Amino acid sequence: MSTCRTTRLMGPRYDTAGAAARMFASEKRGRVRPRAAAGPSVASSARQGFDRGSRVVATSEVDIGAAALDISAEALEECAREPIHIPGAVQPHGALLAVREDDLRVAQASENTRALVGVDARSLLGQPLRAFLDPGSWDQFDRALRQPSLRKESPLFLRFAGLAFTAMLYRSEGLVVLELEASGPPEESRIAGTLQVLLARLSGARTVVDLFRSVANEVKGLTGYDRVMIYRFHEDLHGEVVAEAREPELDPYMGLHYPASDIPAQARRLYTKNLVRCIRDVDAVASPLVPPENPRTGRPLDLSDAWLRSVSPVHVQYLRNMGVTASMSISLLRDGELFGLVACHHRAPRLLVPSMRGVCEVLGRVTSFQMELLDQKEAAEQSVRASTLAQRYVEQVTALLGASTHRATAKGEAERGLLGQVPSLLGFVEATGVAVVDEAQVATAGVTPMPEDVRRIVAWLRETMKEPLYATDSLGAALPFARALAPVASGLLATSFSPEGRTMSIWFRPEIERTLSWAGDPRKPVSRDPSTMRIEPRRSFEVWRQTVKGCAEPWKAWEIEAASALRAAVVSIVLGQAADLARLATDLRAALRARDDFLSVASHELRTPIATLRLTLEALQRATARGGEGGLSRADAMPRIEMAMRQVERSAALVDQLLDVSQLSSGKLSLSFAETDLGTLVRRVVERLSVQAAAAGSLLEVRTEPVVVGQWDEGRLDQVVTNLLTNAIKYGAGRPVTIEVKRRRGEAELVVRDRGIGIPAEAQGRIFERFERAVPASHYGGFGLGLWIVRQFVEQMGGHVSVASTEGQGATFTVCLPLARSAAPEPEGEGQGVAGA
Template structure:
């Protein structure tokens, strides 16, 4: 079992496991109290209560909140009655008796082990941004984000809007890659500061525990990096005898390692806002200031709201990109089907035009491994090298597709491939044979600009010299033996092309069953093992063959012997019979949606596709019938209707901000629903609904600051 060092006792060898959520102290610009329920007595508090509210912590412990004077007790009781407090909820109140009790703003939430955590900061004096001005800025930002058509345009808008809203010296947008490394993709800064745009930061700069907390606590503020931590009294929570879990505390002290990291950069104050996509950390908005800076709670709430809107827009943009991928794949599929019917071999058509295959993926070469043959296009390694590469990829335990930007580094035995195939992207085309389509990229010398030398995390031998990375001067590294990494869009395109080719392969093999009886055994095995529900019928309508997937799909009915029997398996057999008759007479393909009867189960919605198979002399050889489960498509449609219904009640009484949020949600829903479909669409629409509801709730909480 790995040892997890207590807060403040980690070094660079074990900072990944530091218990940063058990900090046991707070930043000094606010106070923290833990109250028992239901009595609301103070059982734990930060040691700075004397400076904050004129009452020493020892005198405060054990006292009821009601005895402290002011409106805190009444306001907290109201929150308890109206909110579940599973996450921090805004709280404005006064504390103290007499003519001038202290005015505070902050939040309250329920501790997992019981009791309420109340965090309060002295209410700041009125600043340059009034509440109405803040709402107008939020509304304008939401509208600007909704208009962004690309990730680049969106992140540029995010950096500018957050800079205008918060006034920090530098605002950056980080995007994380699949390995956890961060890159600054957008920046707005004071002209006196050197630009960090395009700089990379190694994944080790943000430990995994910190990333987990970024998912739970979406907005974090550091007022002054040189602060002295204020301990909690007593150290252990009396009700549990354990350290206080401060995961959701805004005032929680930061790790000394992180503070040293910021000091090395010369940064004094920070704001970090999480950008979350499908439950994962997509990136961060990071704001730096070079003198102490406090951000009032209303502005933090606005940043939290904007982050939800940004995440929704990211989902819409990336899903729309996948929709464009689907269009490219459909065009490719159409060309290959046409070539198959004319020439009898889709493989030559695939590789004949290098531009069609290579340009969409910015590849320099490609190879098709199919039924023991190797066909190539563009610049590729030798055939023996290609077979060795294919065997190595086939042995890897990976989620398809296989993507690698440095084959030689991952397998030194294949280093000779580096000049022509340093990068490889491979999709598997068969479940029974090592059939692959692969794209290659040449070696490309890369100059990566890091914010400091990533290979030197420690300077000096003395423990007192411990620092994350002392120098943050731009450090360039020349990377050899690697190609440009494959982007997520390129990987999605490769996956979609692979799926289309699998579909084409099934169709071609189905045709072969009709025109080449001597190849029946081999072709039958291929079709039988496919995941496509496909059946073949002769000119007389008699079913000659059905794949296992097809048979399993109609297993609830009697095994059909003819197309007429197949029609009887559906709830409206006449519709399919009429379509099949037209297919026989007019020789036109047909597609439709029907419901399959299933004994003891609900009817199953299916897409039915019937194709004619002409012979080379123009005579009709037979038909191919393919089925597709439409359950996920209908769930996506239902999710969209649910989203539309959930937005209607809010829209009637919406003000400008709410209308902007709803417009953003509607645009996101349209982009997602116009995507390629499949099982991922319904969860994405549900995520848009949940995100919109949370953004609306956050806006409602913002309005609480305007109650007084």
């Protein structure tokens, strides 16, 4: 890491405040080369010098806490305000049509429709979309409109004005937007082979480094771009290239850092909406929309969800300055936030067909999920290690206190017990020194500041700490006298065992002098053209080396959590609460067991569709490879492709379920209340699950009152109905399933009744808990999370859910929801992990 941070514990969580600005304050130790003159020749010479990035043009030395940034705040703010989501134009390789959802007539069109579909944009305005689609295409479009999320139904393969297109669909400000790109159906055999390779490569990664290296190599082989980089964000949002695959004649970018301003906040938000972003040619002229404004709003159409959205002029110049003509990025997300990118560059125009972009999106999702699993595995291993050390320390202190029972409750004796076991704390976290301080003594182990300096630090901490834990990797930046202690104590992790800070434990780390390699001068990421006063990105990406001092290795999350857990254990001893200590150990073991159980279930459930998918793809690949008369016909191939896609969809559903659990458990779930017709929603879900029900032999009977409308989150309510109905089909033994929607005294009542295997009486009290099921996991798949998610969503909307069942005679689930929006309870598991740890 390259920035210094301060952390204070905030209840069960902590937040960080980066000191990125201090990193760029410096005394320069080198001279910067003069910049090239402005003009077209700069872009062309940069294009020719695509591989010039490794030459060092300047160096600087940074002493944390010295001075201020040499960046124009005004220029950066202007860059961050650029409305890149409403450019009013699209990239010219595709066409855009926006139709009113109420009558499906064209309201806006991109100007290039004549060139791409043979109809002038102005002639399209006001015309019914159906007039331009053949019957089969219209049926596809009509079915997609019935779904809650149009994006999940994309892409569609339509014939528009007699020509074949791939269509991406989404809703924006009262309009349904279609983006059309000329192409045929996907290459099934290539997709099958690609998915097989990706699954094999990524499942074999044992570390995050291995994972990133595999992803870079696979994306380059898949897409053919000249350079593919894995770009990971640090906590101050600046980025670092952590893996790279490139053409051999190109200089490496591996290890280079890029300032956070390269990707401003509004661009980061768009990366979370469009997980794959392609720019075919930076020199292409964008096609404007006709009319320029959305007729519904009188404002430019919001193209946040658009694949074809035209490119910011600043970003175009940025790519030209790098010598890049075409680019693609794949977003890597965690908890809905951008934490990395797969960035692809090419020296000539290049564009992937939509089906390959879809493969890249799957790759991004799988990479994000795999990385989170690997990080959780590492954190779990470190937590177990820290828990073992903490338990040993607690046992030693307890033994000292228990040696003299009549003195064990005395405050002074308890504190002497803490001071007597300081060496045991040295290996608790990755520190080089530790001190335990009370009002009278300073006990140390390892390499620490002098006792009088420790006292000064403690006095400052007692005034500064608002919470019982404090962490920083740059003590000198917050406490000026401590700059002289950087060789011993640049990093500090402190925890207080009493509200007054009377007794503290403090771990120390020395500074680590680092040399960072930046892609260009990080202090000048943008400039202003003096002739036009427009914002311009930097023109030089030649390596700028920077030496950073006064900063230690940052404290990892598991270390901060371990220190917090230690404090809780020690406080229980000081207060004489041995029972609480035993309960803490029990809870820790239970949490670890729950985590192990969760990982085991997740591994099994995800491995099953992956194994089926791999076997299907291998068979398809072998048959495709034979070719000729012995090869596989399209008619024979499609059922296998469909089976493979079902397994992909099953895996995606399992991952979505895990993400729901993560959001609920961490308290990050957000609801969007809107007027929703429950009867209409139920009928839509029944239609969607009709094929699954028919396959199980179950007849779905819907009984609904005419209008049952309330203020609910439509998407979450759709999941509730889907989960209940899916369970009824799964456990309904092929018998009819009844769904009723009623209105009762200010509430809506949803009843789902099956006539299947039923639920044993002893299981009915726990089936709404996490990882609980009423039947053996070996008989029915799943994580045992569906009903828990149902209960959480229902309660978040102010309602409740119940079950009535007799074993062997079916089960009846009843959901009651207030028609008017009400205050929701706090989500279960606030601040806890997936397994409740």
